[in-house]
Amino acid sequence: MDLSVGTPVDPVPGVVQDALRAAADAPGYPATHGTRALREAAAGWLARCHGVTVDPDAVLPLIGTKEFIASLPTLLGCGPGDTVVYPELAYPTYDIGARLAGADPVAADELPPAGLPPRPQASATKTTASAPPGPVRLVWVNSPSNPTGRVLSAGQLAGAVRAARDRGAVLASDECYIGLGWTAEPVSVLHPDVSGGSFDGLLAVHSVSKRSNLAGYRAGFVTGDPALVAELLEIRKHAGMMMPAPVQAAMTAALGDDAHAEQQRSVYAARREQLGSALDKAGWAITHSEAGLYLWASRPGHDCWSSVDLLAGAGILVAPGEFYGPAGAQHIRVALTATDERVAAAVRRLSTLA
Numbered sequence: 001m002d003l004s005v006g007t008p009v010d011p012v013p014g015v016v017q018d019a020l021r022a023a024a025d026a027p028g029y030p031a032t033h034g035t036r037a038l039r040e041a042a043a044g045w046l047a048r049c050h051g052v053t054v055d056p057d058a059v060l061p062l063i064g065t066k067e068f069i070a071s072l073p074t075l076l077g078c079g080p081g082d083t084v085v086y087p088e089l090a091y092p093t094y095d096i097g098a099r100l101a102g103a104d105p106v107a108a109d110e111l112p113p114a115g116l117p118p119r120p121q122a123s124a125t126k127t128t129a130s131a132p133p134g135p136v137r138l139v140w141v142n143s144p145s146n147p148t149g150r151v152l153s154a155g156q157l158a159g160a161v162r163a164a165r166d167r168g169a170v171l172a173s174d175e176c177y178i179g180l181g182w183t184a185e186p187v188s189v190l191h192p193d194v195s196g197g198s199f200d201g202l203l204a205v206h207s208v209s210k211r212s213n214l215a216g217y218r219a220g221f222v223t224g225d226p227a228l229v230a231e232l233l234e235i236r237k238h239a240g241m242m243m244p245a246p247v248q249a250a251m252t253a254a255l256g257d258d259a260h261a262e263q264q265r266s267v268y269a270a271r272r273e274q275l276g277s278a279l280d281k282a283g284w285a286i287t288h289s290e291a292g293l294y295l296w297a298s299r300p301g302h303d304c305w306s307s308v309d310l311l312a313g314a315g316i317l318v319a320p321g322e323f324y325g326p327a328g329a330q331h332i333r334v335a336l337t338a339t340d341e342r343v344a345a346a347v348r349r350l351s352t353l354a
């Protein structure tokens, strides 16, 4: 039972497959900015589902969000001597992006006031140089979080926006799991309660991989500060970062339809319920996990590796928390992205450990 990765396993929605097929005859180059229909579908979804109003022209398609996360520091011109900050427990690509640009990656949940260097916990810092980190150019936030499922409140996000703006840094919010709130309601950084009505220096990154089971299509978008998005568009045009036209049509259909996303959400809710309760009975405590596609769990007397071992002995593969930062050393990450049959099998195996 492989619960170690967050890759969707349920079918691509019919409405999306139909749109892909209908757009199969695509001999010409697609526009890097995407079709007007795609940009309007993205803006429409943000308004309808997340209370965020954006100009469709400030929407930029991405070939999946991972490539963008890995390249953003480079696209922003970050380099040696610049600092990129991301959460202490985080998706590893924020760190990779900083390294690819030659910038200093710093894992820290909070920024001190402008003028002071970020001070991550000694064990959490990824900087190797003895010199203090240089100016902060980019701050990543990720709510709901991978791996912990933690949701930041509007007030917490607004604090992160203020701290980034005080330093003149760009704040990029990875909102990959925003539609999957369980016991907390995730909010976008572009929501007026967070942004204060101004998108200056803000970017929100959205993926349809999880919402619409489209990880195999590679589709997402970024939006926010129109001037920043225009610069990113210009660079991406010249770098050839074009989303294929049939995928543009597929993403347009996906963002225009909420029924399939609701249905998929209820599938994950049921799996979350079953796995959460089986882990609990088997002795694991669940922390955070208010949203998203993972359960963040720990077992008294076990670190992440002995939990991984114990579960592997029962045929269940999970991810050690340490993969996401030293602060995860006591936890495991359990993905909800397995078929109902595999989840039921995992639940049976977990009962043998209770």
Ligand SMILES: Cc1ncc(COP(=O)(O)O)c(C=O)c1O
Pocket: 006, 063, 064, 065, 066, 067, 069, 091, 142, 145, 146, 174, 176, 206, 207, 208, 209, 215, 219, 220
């Ligand atoms: C936090 C986070 N951001 C971004 C991604 C990348 O998603 P994609 O490249 O499929 O859009 C993932 C994938 O698991 C993720 O967990």
